[in-house]
Amino acid sequence: MDYYNLMRIFAFIHLLVSIPHGYSNYVETKAGQFFSSGHTNNWAVLVCTSRFWFNYRHVANTLSVYRSVKRLGIPDSHIVLMLADDMACNYRNPKPATVFSHKNMELNVYGDDVEVDYRGYEVTVENFLRVLTGRLPPSTPRSKRLLSDDRSNILIYLTGHGGNGFLKFQDSEEISNMELADAFEQMWQKRRYNELLFIIDTCQGASMYERFYSPNLMALASSQVGEDSLSHQPDLAIGVHLMDKYTFYLLEFLEEVHPASQANMNDLFKVCPQSQCVSTPGHRTDLFQRDPGSVLITDFFGSVRKVEITKDTINLTSPVEPPIQRSGSGDIQIESLTYVDQLPVAEIIHQKPKQKDWHPPDGFILGLWTLILLVFFQTYGIKHLKHIF
Amino acid sequence: MQWQSTDVEVNRSDGTKNSETFTPAPAKDQFQEELVIRPLHSGDIYASFQFRTLWDTDFLQEGQKKVSHYRLFPKSLGQVLSKFSVQELHISFTQGFWRTMQWGQPFIPSPPGAELWVWFHHTVSDVDGNWKELTNVLSGIFCASLNFIDMTNTVQPSASFKPLGLGNATDHRFLRYATLPREIVCTENLTPWKKLLPCGSKAGLAVLMKSEKLFHSSFHSQAVHIRPICQASFFSKSWELRQTLNVVFDHYTSGQGKKEWSLFKMFSRTLTEACPLASSSKVYVDITDNPEGELFELSPATPLLSQAVVLGDRRTYSVYDLTRAETFGQLRSFNLLLRWKGDSGDMLRPLLHAERYVAGFGLQTGEIHTVIYNNHPYRAFPVLLMDSVPWYLQLYIHTLTVTSKSRDNKPSYIHYQPAKDRHRPHLLEMLIQLPPHSMTEVTVQFERALLKWTEYTPDPNHGFYVGSSVISALVPSMVAMSTNFTQDQPLFSSFVPVKEESSYFVRVYTEPLLVNLPTPDFSMPYNVICLTCTVVAVGYGSFYNLLTRTFQVDEPSPPLAKRLANFIRRIRGVPLLA
Numbered sequence: 016m017d018y019y020n021l022m023r024i025f026a027f028i029h030l031l032v033s034i035p036h037g038y039s040n041y042v043e044t045k046a047g048q049f050f051s052s053g054h055t056n057n058w059a060v061l062v063c064t065s066r067f068w069f070n071y072r073h074v075a076n077t078l079s080v081y082r083s084v085k086r087l088g089i090p091d092s093h094i095v096l097m098l099a100d101d102m103a104c105n106y107r108n109p110k111p112a113t114v115f116s117h118k119n120m121e122l123n124v125y126g127d128d129v130e131v132d133y134r135g136y137e138v139t140v141e142n143f144l145r146v147l148t149g150r151l152p153p154s155t156p157r158s159k160r161l162l163s164d165d166r167s168n169i170l171i172y173l174t175g176h177g178g179n180g181f182l183k184f185q186d187s188e189e190i191s192n193m194e195l196a197d198a199f200e201q202m203w204q205k206r207r208y209n210e211l212l213f214i215i216d217t218c219q220g221a222s223m224y225e226r227f228y229s230p231n232l233m234a235l236a237s238s239q240v241g242e243d244s245l246s247h248q249p250d251l252a253i254g255v256h257l258m259d260k261y262t263f264y265l266l267e268f269l270e271e272v273h274p275a276s277q278a279n280m281n282d283l284f285k286v287c288p289q290s291q292c293v294s295t296p297g298h299r300t301d302l303f304q305r306d307p308g309s310v311l312i313t314d315f316f317g318s319v320r321k322v323e324i325t326k327d328t329i330n331l332t333s334p335v336e337p338p339i340q341r342s343g344s345g346d347i348q349i350e351s352l353t354y355v356d357q358l359p360v361a362e363i364i365h366q367k368p369k370q371k372d373w374h375p376p377d378g379f380i381l382g383l384w385t386l387i388l389l390v391f392f393q394t395y396g397i398k399h400l401k402h403i404f
Numbered sequence: 405m406q407w408q409s410t411d412v413e414v415n416r417s418d419g420t421k422n423s424e425t426f427t428p429a430p431a432k433d434q435f436q437e438e439l440v441i442r443p444l445h446s447g448d449i450y451a452s453f454q455f456r457t458l459w460d461t462d463f464l465q466e467g468q469k470k471v472s473h474y475r476l477f478p479k480s481l482g483q484v485l486s487k488f489s490v491q492e493l494h495i496s497f498t499q500g501f502w503r504t505m506q507w508g509q510p511f512i513p514s515p516p517g518a519e520l521w522v523w524f525h526h527t528v529s530d531v532d533g534n535w536k537e538l539t540n541v542l543s544g545i546f547c548a549s550l551n552f553i554d555m556t557n558t559v560q561p562s563a564s565f566k567p568l569g570l571g572n573a574t575d576h577r578f579l580r581y582a583t584l585p586r587e588i589v590c591t592e593n594l595t596p597w598k599k600l601l602p603c604g605s606k607a608g609l610a611v612l613m614k615s616e617k618l619f620h621s622s623f624h625s626q627a628v629h630i631r632p633i634c635q636a637s638f639f640s641k642s643w644e645l646r647q648t649l650n651v652v653f654d655h656y657t658s659g660q661g662k663k664e665w666s667l668f669k670m671f672s673r674t675l676t677e678a679c680p681l682a683s684s685s686k687v688y689v690d691i692t693d694n695p696e697g698e699l700f701e702l703s704p705a706t707p708l709l710s711q712a713v714v715l716g717d718r719r720t721y722s723v724y725d726l727t728r729a730e731t732f733g734q735l736r737s738f739n740l741l742l743r744w745k746g747d748s749g750d751m752l753r754p755l756l757h758a759e760r761y762v763a764g765f766g767l768q769t770g771e772i773h774t775v776i777y778n779n780h781p782y783r784a785f786p787v788l789l790m791d792s793v794p795w796y797l798q799l800y801i802h803t804l805t806v807t808s809k810s811r812d813n814k815p816s817y818i819h820y821q822p823a824k825d826r827h828r829p830h831l832l833e834m835l836i837q838l839p840p841h842s843m844t845e846v847t848v849q850f851e852r853a854l855l856k857w858t859e860y861t862p863d864p865n866h867g868f869y870v871g872s873s874v875i876s877a878l879v880p881s882m883v884a885m886s887t888n889f890t891q892d893q894p895l896f897s898s899f900v901p902v903k904e905e906s907s908y909f910v911r912v913y914t915e916p917l918l919v920n921l922p923t924p925d926f927s928m929p930y931n932v933i934c935l936t937c938t939v940v941a942v943g944y945g946s947f948y949n950l951l952t953r954t955f956q957v958d959e960p961s962p963p964l965a966k967r968l969a970n971f972i973r974r975i976r977g978v979p980l981l982a
Binding site for chain 2: 067101103104110111112113125126127128129130131134136137152154155156157158159185187334335352353354355356357358359360363364366
């Protein structure tokens with residue numbers, strides 16, 4: 016009996032000790048998961064490279080990814096959206112200010128709250144590479160910059176017409192897979208990303224990620240080398256194909272994802288198998304450190320907000336009051352300020368012509384005078400000059 | 405992402421002490437909003453929104469602390485104004501062309517595409533540098549490609565575009581004007597524009613701005629005008645920010661063919677409340693052509709009437725005050741209804757009207773014709789015509805002719821600045837006196853330049869745009885204009901300051917031109933490389949071979965048996981086999 020009691024007491028004490036230990040283990044694993052991804056902010060660069068009305072589907076592709084990314088939490092200030100042509104307000108669009116992704120006009124992916132950063136002729140290979148590497152002219156506004164740091168997860172989505180090893184921009188220039196790989200290497204060396212997800216929806220898209228060599232890159236493409244990506248369905252009222260097959264099924268998949276969802280990259284790789292897409296989507300994970308099964312979709316498509324809740328009081332300093340600006344001299348100034356005459360005819364007629372700034376003589380004039388002087392000195396010689404002058 | 409807020413314990417003693425020392429500064433800014441609806445003779449309807457924020461402060465103070473507390477005035481614009489020392493800023497984005505002959509004159513005119521003109525403060529030393537940075541910053545604020553504004557499309561008008569606000573020195577060195585006729589206007593330009601309003605698009609008149617309806621119209625124009633004005637009640641200078649949105653709905657496309665309009669039909673929304681931050685919020689409906697109600701029926705009825713002299717004419721308006729609760733009725737929603745009863749006659753012809761077109765054939769030369777109509781029966785008045793033509797249309801100014809009533813009309817002032825290739829556009833400003841009831845034609849011939857192949861846009865066969873001509877005029881007015889610039893005037897009649905009673909200032913924009921430049925075949929470099937390489941390979945290759953190839957007789961090596969036999973014979977000293 017004593018032995019039993021002793022055993023019971025021993026077991027009870029053991030239990031008492033192990034419960035808090037187990038609890039702290041649980042807290043540690045939860046904390047570990049909290050910081051497992053290693054990124055603190057999310058960015059997205061979404062590019063549509065095609066121009067002209069019959070490439071409506073490429074703009075719809077980009078806008079549907081934009082819509083999903085905004086819905087899952089990435090704010091406009093962290094999205095660089097590049098659309099090479101305007102489809103919504105195009106004169107051929109029977110429903111202006113809309114871009115539809117499903118036929119019968121079910122879903123308007125353009126919405127009411129869109130901010131396009133690069134549009135029309137601004138979408139060029141040079142601007143795209145400058146955005147990625149951060150080498151923009153100093154007067155570029157913030158909304159056009161990719162201000163990522165070494166703890167940013169970036170999503171890059173490209174769509175348009177492509178071929179084996181290149182992507183066409185606006186029917187006039189192209190970017191090659193080597194240029195793209197070098198741009199990503201520059202980003203890695205400048206520590207402009209923590210992890211990068213690259214999705215491309217073009218014909219022979221897998222050729223674009225063949226040459227990547229920087230770490231922490233994961234890539235998805237809609238078709239293999241030698242295959243074409245196909246478009247999904249036309250809408251008879253609008254008259255063009257609305258979406259590409261791969262992005263259509265990608266949008267359907269992303270509509271199921273919500274900010275707290277636990278879907279991981281393996282589910283993303285299964286999007287649009289060959290039975291639906293006709294082309295074979297491909298992916299590349301060898302440069303990625305983590306196992307794709309442990310990477311959440313929201314690590315790239317959503318936005319991370321690490322929130323710390325505190326119960327301490329924070330004392331705010333009293334606000335700075337703007338100084339009273341009614342100075343005495345102000346009244347005197349006002350007497351002399353008046354509205355200007357919009358069309359002062361008499362003044363205009365008697366306007367003196369603007370004094371032209373003096374410019375040094377042009378190269379042509381200088382050359383002409385040099386020729387004249389040379390000929391002169393050759394004919395008459397220097398020693399005769401004193402007779403002439 | 406869900407998180408629960410925890411109540412933060414406030415230290416009571418500290419809180420009360422802080423609240424005693426903090427007194428909010430008296431509000432020196434105010435916000436007014438109004439909507440003017442003008443039914444047009446063709447059955448279309450013209451709606452003009454105006455939002456005005458007045459702020460009694462000085463952005464351009466030197467030495468004192470920079471303005472840091474913004475209430476109704478948007479911070480993004482305030483920072484732009486103080487950083488670039490901007491005295492006046494006018495920017496507009498327009499889709500469509502204003503048809504003066506069918507719709508009359510707009511309250512605030514604007515050319516198709518984007519237009520930006522800025523007066524800088526006289527203390528600025530590098531105006532061009534400030535201009536370049538300002539266009540980049542504005543392109544980020546309005547999501548537009550304003551960064552394409554550079555030296556090749558900026559001009560410095562010498563007599564047009566005088567400041568619309570307070571100003572003494574009008575040295576035109578501080579004025580810059582640029583227009584982008586190709587600029588597209590869509591929801592992405594409307595979104596940041598709406599965000600500049602104090603109530604955003606959540607309350608007040610801005611609730612009506614739904615892009616699906618606004619862009620499905622014949623004309624859509626949104627603009628921002630910032631200028632310093634004189635506030636009569638305070639005798640001080642204050643800054644005025646006006647955001648205007650003009651839209652004309654076509655009764656065939658938006659109205660489904662019926663001459664019946666309502667707020668819900670136009671905007672797919674009704675009004676439920678005024679903006680709480682607005683000191684006045686009104687809707688005006690123009691009923692001048694409908695004194696007895698025989699033309700159209702307006703409901704809900706309102707006893708408030710207002711008369712205003714606008715664009716040289718005295719117009720009567722029904723006023724709905726949204727700050728009063730009874731405007732919204734029992735349903736708490738205000739929906740205006742206009743039903744046309746009779747057929748309206750012809751509209752009064754506008755006094756000033758202009759057209760522009762390109763004549764000629766081929767891709768080498770052409771002629772620009774600008775036609776200005778003066779429809780006043782007996783009065784002549786002067787107009788200032790400003791033309792800014794890109795450098796690749798090389799104008800021959802010696803062919804410039806101005807004819808009125810088939811006689812030569814010599815302008816009293818001409819300012820011409822020739823273009824410099826890839827550096828500066830042409831600027832032509834002329835002050836022309838228009839005889840009464842006449843048509844004046846200005847023609848100038850030009851030659852098209854061949855651009856370098858990298859300067860073509862990705863779609864060069866579309867053509868290249870030439871910006872609208874601007875015609876500024878003082879048109880004789882039918883009624884006396886009031887020169888009093890008071891606060892009580894409705895916003896739409898108090899935009900342009902009036903100096904004399906007998907005429908009003910108006911600006912008319914012509915159509916932009918679309919010209920085709922000689923376009924090369926862009927596949928030619930590839931063709932040339934292929935052809936050249938083939939020719940070089942075939943021609944030079946064979947020539948090289950002919951000269952340097954030598955022929956040598958080569959004996960095949962004998963079989964093994966013969967070689968062995970030869971070896972033995974060599975040892976024996978006997979002659980070898982063949």
